[in-house]
Amino acid sequence: MRTAKLTRKTSESEVSVELNLDGNGSYSISTGNGTLNHLLEQVAKHSLFDITINAGGDTSAGWHHIVEDVGITLGQALRKSVGDGSGINRMGHAIVPLDEALALVAIDFSGRGYSIIEGGFDEKKIQELPPDLVRHFLESFASEAKIALHAKTLAGLNDHHKAEAIFKALAKALKDAVTVDVKAPNTAPSTKGTISN
Numbered sequence: 001m002r003t004a005k006l007t008r009k010t011s012e013s014e015v016s017v018e019l020n021l022d023g024n025g026s027y028s029i030s031t032g033n034g035t036l037n038h039l040l041e042q043v044a045k046h047s048l049f050d051i052t053i054n055a056g057g058d059t060s061a062g063w064h065h066i067v068e069d070v071g072i073t074l075g076q077a078l079r080k081s082v083g084d085g086s087g088i089n090r091m092g093h094a095i096v097p098l099d100e101a102l103a104l105v106a107i108d109f110s111g112r113g114y115s116i117i118e119g120g121f122d123e124k125k126i127q128e129l130p131p132d133l134v135r136h137f138l139e140s141f142a143s144e145a146k147i148a149l150h151a152k153t154l155a156g157l158n159d160h161h162k163a164e165a166i167f168k169a170l171a172k173a174l175k176d177a178v179t180v181d182v183k184a185p186n187t188a189p190s191t192k193g194t195i196s197n
Helices: 033-046 064-082 131-145 159-178
Strands: 001-010 013-020 027-031 049-055 091-098 099-107 112-120 148-155
Touching: 001 064, 013 064, 027 033, 033 049, 033 064, 033 159, 049 064, 064 131, 091 112, 091 159, 112 131, 131 148, 131 159, 148 159
Parallel strands: 027 049, 112 148
Antiparallel strands: 001 013, 013 049, 091 099, 099 148
């Protein structure tokens, strides 16, 4: 079973995540931030991962700590679920439209966390979520999942559409990357023989 269950508790927030890579896209997500919930629901629905997230904490200074800690915990859960990565495709990419917005995401389960995020956001807020926290979530997620993540908005006018297109593209890229290659189901997808380190 490619699953993980993790909890992260700090003086600023508490986050619990359950993840099943071989699910059917079911989700139960409660972070206290409706926009973040909505974006994470896209990841579950379009990756077909089952995701349960419960998060809370001090928001008196804004949403930074909760958004960051959700990204950290979900990234760690993904890494744990993938395990040594034997048989997975390893890389995945997607180009996803949402009305006038178009987003590109490419990922690599390289064992090294790295991210380049070009959201092209114009507004100060996407509902109650500052766009810079979209970038920071993705950076935190990629760092802890130990993946290379490139995300770029190719077109768009509405920041909500841009962010949602990115998260849908992330979902599709993740789905492809963790799918087992039937031609090499027990082989690490690297000439090094491992993607774990």
